[in-house]
Amino acid sequence: MTIRRRQWLALHLQFAAALAAGAHWPLAQAEEAGPVRLLVGYPPGGGTDALARLLAQHLSQELGVTIVVDNRPGAAGQIAAQALKTSSPDGRTLLLSHDHTISILPQVLRRPGFDAHTDFQPVAGIATFVNCVAVASSHPAHTWQQFVEWLHEQDKPSMLAFGVPVPASTPEFLVHRLAQKYEKNLMAVPYRGSAPMLTDLLNGQLQVGIAAIQDFMELHQAGKVRILGVLGSQRQSALPTIPTLAEMGIEGFESVPFYGLYAPSGIDMQWVQRWEKAVQKVLQKPGVHQKIHDWAMTACYMDHSELDSRERMHSQVWSRIIHDNGFAPR
Structure with a gap:
């Protein structure tokens, strides 16, 4: 060669x-x-x-x-x-x-x-994934109906503040929809992501948080927060007892x-x-x-x-x- x-x-x-x-x-x-x-x-x-x-x-x-x-x-x-x-x-x-x-x-x-x-x-x-509404484990509401009843009892602005991870997001638009639905002057408080919002929720600085379900899931399983309702058209297989907000008459967020x-x-x-x-x-x-x-x-x-x-x-x-x-x- x-x-x-x-x-x-x-x-x-x-x-x-x-x-x-x-x-x-x-x-x-x-x-x-x-x-x-x-x-x-x-x-x-x-x-x-x-x-x-x-x-x-x-x-x-x-x-x-x-x-x-x-x-x-x-x-x-x-x-x-x-x-x-x-x-x-x-x-x-x-x-x-x-x-x-x-x-x-x-x-x-x-x-x-x-x-x-x-x-x-x-x-x-x-x-x-879906977004959801959650409260700290110390919150008196254990169901969505109890949460609505608690909401109608509140007058202080700090009690009507809902934490959201970012402004102009699905959670913030949901706060506006809830304010219309329940005729309460709710306020969306935006954070720089879900992590600092969760810190305030766990420390009692915040009463309610709305974010993606994966942000809450481990804390929910550990009993540190309580998920009360989820968005979407059907219940989540990992949380079959938690109702959708569509079931509660809050529609428009099914995508x-x-x-x-x-x-x-x-x-x-x-x-x-x-x-x-x-x-x-x-x-x-x-x-x-x-x-x-x-x-x-x-x-x-x-x-x-x-x-x-x-x-x-x-x-x-x-x-x-x-x-x-x-x-x-x-």
Whole structure:
């Protein structure tokens, strides 16, 4: 065999090996430049952060890359979303977000600083969840009816303050709806995420909190808070005795929120397809599926096109809710 032929054969074998490892090739290039960042728009300790860390652990194993959760709290996820927009579409930066940042925030802010439909590439849907109303275990109400009776007895503004994780969110709009329903001057008090809100609820600085069910679930199971009602069209399998607010005559919030992974617009679609498959495999793991269920969420894989369709439909629902509430962008 001539030297030229041996060189050609060696190159051919290298190329074949590269093709065989094609699923990891671009990811390996990203790894050489540093770990993959998973942006989260909320502080550590909340439900979104917990889900991000669960996904980072298992996707790292599935894809063979290091994934680091990068918390960028503040402005209801706006800061993290803007960070994704300015990131290079090289596969090194993703955003884990629920519907508020993607579907609602652009409709309640005059200058959100991003357009989810043009600046982001949907990658994969992760899970669905519902929001709920909860009180501390020391609260006298054990049922929704008892809560309503307690509500009508209150006159002090501090007793009518409802904590919400972020402003202009599903929880805040629910506070407005409850105020109309029960003819009480309720006030939504926004926090910088669910973690500080939960601290005030547990310390007695707050009487009522409204947030995603995964933020309350472990505390509810430990007997430290009491979930009184959930949004959505049906009861949650993890909390079968807790009624929906639709059962209580509070309708209009039946569209179920969701979590999704997003990348900067312009990213290679072959990269998206690899992450889709990885997410699908991770969500099929019994341990991951059970953990998500324990948080009272539903593992719900969606490919990038399904996630995009779900988000656009959810945006239309919230466009109507925002309009019906007479809410003007801030």
